[in-house]
Amino acid sequence: MNRDVSITTWILIAFGIVNIYFLTTGKLSFGLEGLGLITAVALTLAIYSFLYKDNPAFKIVENLFVGVAMGYWIIITWFNILKPDVLEPLIVPLFKDTGKSPQYIVIIPTILGIFMLLRFSTKLSWLSRWSFAFVVGLGSGITIPNFVHAFILKQMEPTFAPLYTGDILGSINTFLILLGVVSVLIYFFFSVEHKGVVGGVSVIGVWFLMVAFGASFGFTVMARMSLLIGRVQFLLRDWLGIIQ
Amino acid sequence: MNFLKRTIPLVIAFIMGVMMVFQYYVPHEASQSLLKVVTRWGITIAGFAVFIGAYSLFHLHWNKIKRKFPGWGYSIFVFFGAGITIIFGLYNGGEFFLHDKQEGTMFDWMYFNVQVPAGATMFSILAFFMASAAYRTFRARTNEATILLVAAVIVMLGRVPIGAMIWEYLPPIADWIMSVPNMAAKRAILIGVSIGAIATSLKIIFGIERAYLGGGD
Numbered sequence: 408m409n410r411d412v413s414i415t416t417w418i419l420i421a422f423g424i425v426n427i428y429f430l431t432t433g434k435l436s437f438g439l440e441g442l443g444l445i446t447a448v449a450l451t452l453a454i455y456s457f458l459y460k461d462n463p464a465f466k467i468v469e470n471l472f473v474g475v476a477m478g479y480w481i482i483i484t485w486f487n488i489l490k491p492d493v494l495e496p497l498i499v500p501l502f503k504d505t506g507k508s509p510q511y512i513v514i515i516p517t518i519l520g521i522f523m524l525l526r527f528s529t530k531l532s533w534l535s536r537w538s539f540a541f542v543v544g545l546g547s548g549i550t551i552p553n554f555v556h557a558f559i560l561k562q563m564e565p566t567f568a569p570l571y572t573g574d575i576l577g578s579i580n581t582f583l584i585l586l587g588v589v590s591v592l593i594y595f596f597f598s599v600e601h602k603g604v605v606g607g608v609s610v611i612g613v614w615f616l617m618v619a620f621g622a623s624f625g626f627t628v629m630a631r632m633s634l635l636i637g638r639v640q641f642l643l644r645d646w647l648g649i650i651q
Numbered sequence: 652m653n654f655l656k657r658t659i660p661l662v663i664a665f666i667m668g669v670m671m672v673f674q675y676y677v678p679h680e681a682s683q684s685l686l687k688v689v690t691r692w693g694i695t696i697a698g699f700a701v702f703i704g705a706y707s708l709f710h711l712h713w714n715k716i717k718r719k720f721p722g723w724g725y726s727i728f729v730f731f732g733a734g735i736t737i738i739f740g741l742y743n744g745g746e747f748f749l750h751d752k753q754e755g756t757m758f759d760w761m762y763f764n765v766q767v768p769a770g771a772t773m774f775s776i777l778a779f780f781m782a783s784a785a786y787r788t789f790r791a792r793t794n795e796a797t798i799l800l801v802a803a804v805i806v807m808l809g810r811v812p813i814g815a816m817i818w819e820y821l822p823p824i825a826d827w828i829m830s831v832p833n834m835a836a837k838r839a840i841l842i843g844v845s846i847g848a849i850a851t852s853l854k855i856i857f858g859i860e861r862a863y864l865g866g867g868d
Contacts, residue, residue, distance in 0.1 A: 443764035450765060454772040458779055463725075470712075470725045472769040474732025477708055479766055480701055481733075482740030486752040488698035492691060494749075516692035520699030527706065536660040536864050538696055543863045544664030545693045547852035548671025558845035562838050580831050587835025588842070595843050612839075617795045619836030621802025622828050624785070628803075629810045631778035638775050641768070 411462065418456075422449070425647075434648060448646045451638055493517050587615040661858040668856030709733070736761050802828055 426445050429435040435444060450472075453464040496510040497517065523538040525531045566588045571578050593605060594612030601609045643649045671689070674682050712726035736758065741748040744756035752758075791797040808814035809825020854860035 439760055443760055446764045447768035450769045451772045454769065454776060457776065466722065466725045467728050468769060469773075470728040471732040472766070472773065473708070474729035474734075475736050475761060475765050475769075476732075477705055477729075478733035478736025478740065479762060481705055481737055482758060484698045484701045485740070485748060488695055490748075492695045492698070512688075513695075516695040519692075520696045523696060523699045524702060526703055532865075533656040536656065537663055538699075539863050539865075540660035540663040541667055542693055542696055543855055544667030545671060545689060547664070547855045548668040548674070549690075550852045551668075551672050551849050552675035554845040554848050558841050562842055566838060580827075583831050584835045584838070587832055588839045591836050591839030592842065595839070612836075613795055614798055615832050615836040615839075617798040618802045618828060618832040619840075621799040621804075622806045622833040624781075624799075625803040625806030625810070625825075626829070628778060628781050628785075629807055631775055631781060634771050634775035635778045638768075638772050 414459075415462075415464070418452075422452070429646075444646060448642065451642060455638075493520075586611065591615050657864070660864055661861070664863075665856055665858065668852065672856075705733075732765075802833075 426435065430437060430441060435441040450468050453468040456462055457465040493513060493516075496507075497513040498509075499505060500507050500509040519538040519541055522534040524535075526535040566585055568581055570581050570585070572581060590608045590612035592612075594601075594609040594616065599605050640650070644651065667689070671686070674686055708729065712729045714720075715723045715726045739757040739761055742756070743750060743758070744753035746753050785803075789796075789800050789803075791800050805821060806825045806828055808817065809822045809828075814821040814825070851860060855863070
C-alpha cells in the first residue's frame with residue numbers, strides 16, 4: 408500500500424511539474440484549450456494506470472466517464488429529439504403565438520413516451536406496455552421486408568453468381584464463397600442429424616467459421632491497437648511534443 | 652382491466668407490424684410519409700426511454716451511496732460527471748435550453764476533453780486484455796483451433812507494416828481471408844440471423860412472443 412501511495416504521489420508530482428513547465432514555457436496555453444488538454448491527458452493516464460492494477464484513479468475516471476456519458480445523452484436527446492419533435496411543434500404553439508398552429512398529432516408519441524416512464528410506477532406500469540408494443544410492433548414490421556431484401560435476397564444474389572467468371576482464381580473464390588455459405592448454413596441446420604454427407608459438409612462449415620472467428624479476432628485486435636496508437640500519439644505528440 | 656393490460660398492447664403491436672410490412676410494398680408518397688412520421692414517433696418514444704436509463708443508473712448509484720456499499724465514494728463521481736454535463740448542456744453557452752444547441756460551448760468542451768479521450772482510452776485498453784487472454788487461451792490443440800489461430804495471426808500481421816516486411820504476400824493473404832472465407836461465413840451467419848429476426852418479428856406481430864410485455868398480469 409505504501410509503495411502504491413508513493414508511486415501515485417510521484418506520478419502526480421511529475422504530472423504537475425510537466426504541466427507547469429509547459430504552461431510557463433507557452434507550449435500549453437492558459438485557458439480552456441490548455442485545460443482541456445491537461446484534463447484529457449489526466450484521464451488517459453488514469454485509465455492506463457489500470458494496467459498496473461485496479462486503483463482509485465481508474466475507478467474515479469470510470470465513474471466520471473459513465474456520468475458524463477449519461478449527461479451527454481440526456482442533453483443530446485433534449486436538443487435532437489424532445490425539443491424539435493415535442494416542444495416546438497406541440498407545446499410552444501399552445502402557449503405562445505408563433506404563427507403556427509399546434510401539431511396535435513404529436514400528442515400520440517408524447518403520451519406513449521410518458522407512458523414509458525410509468526414503468527417505475529407500481530400501479531400504472533402496465534401503461535408502459537402500450538409504448539413498448541408500439542416500438543416493438545413498429546420495429547418488427549420494418550424488420551421483415553427490410554431483412555428479406557437486404558440480408559437474405561441481396562446476400563444470396565452474389566453467392567449464387569455463375570461459378571466460372573473467365574478467370575480461374577476468381578472462379579475458385581466464387582466457388583469457395585458458395586461452399587462456405589452453404590456449409591455454414593448446413594452446420595446451423597439442426598433439423599437433420601449431422602451424419603454422412605451432411606456431417607461432412609458441416610465439418611467444412613466449422614472450418615469456415617473458424618477462419619471467420621480468427622479473422623474477426625485479428626481485425627478487432629488491430630482496431631483496438633489503432634486506438635492505442637492514437638492515444639499514445641496524443642500523449643507523445645499533442646501533450647509532450649516528443650514526436651511530430 | 653385485462654383487456655387494457657394485455658389485449659390492447661397486442662393489438663397495437665399487430666396493427667403497427669402489419670401496417671409497416673404493407674407500407675414497404677406500397678410505393679406511394681403517402682406510404683413514404685407514413686414511414687417517415689411513425690419512424691420519427693418511434694425515435695420520440697425512444698427519447699423518453701433515455702430517462703428510464705438515466706433513472707436506472709442514478710437509482711443504482713444513489714442506493715450505493717445511501718447504503719454505504721463498498722466503493723460508494725466512487726458513485727459520487729457519476730453524479731458529478733452527469734450533473735456538470737447536464738448543467739453545461741442546459742446553460743447552452745448562455746442561450747439556455749429552449750434555444751437551439753450552440754456550438755463551442757462548455758458542453759462541447761466536456762465532450763471533446765472528457766468523453767472522447769476517456770472513451771477511446773477505455774476501448775484501447777482492451778487491446779492489452781485481448782492480447783493477454785489470447786496468450787493464455789489460444790492453444791493449437793485441435794484442427795479447428797489451429798485454423799482459428801493461423802487466420803488470426805495472418806490477419807493481424809497482414810494489417811501492419813512488419814507483416815509485409817516478414818513476407819510480402821502476408822497483406823494480400825490477409826485481404827483474401829477477409830474477403831473470401833471470412834465473408835462466406837459472415838454471410839451465412841447474417842442469413843441465419845435474418846431468418847431468426849424475421850421469425851421473431853412474425854411471432855411478435857401475431858402475439859406469440861410476448862416477452863416485451865414484461866411480467867405480471
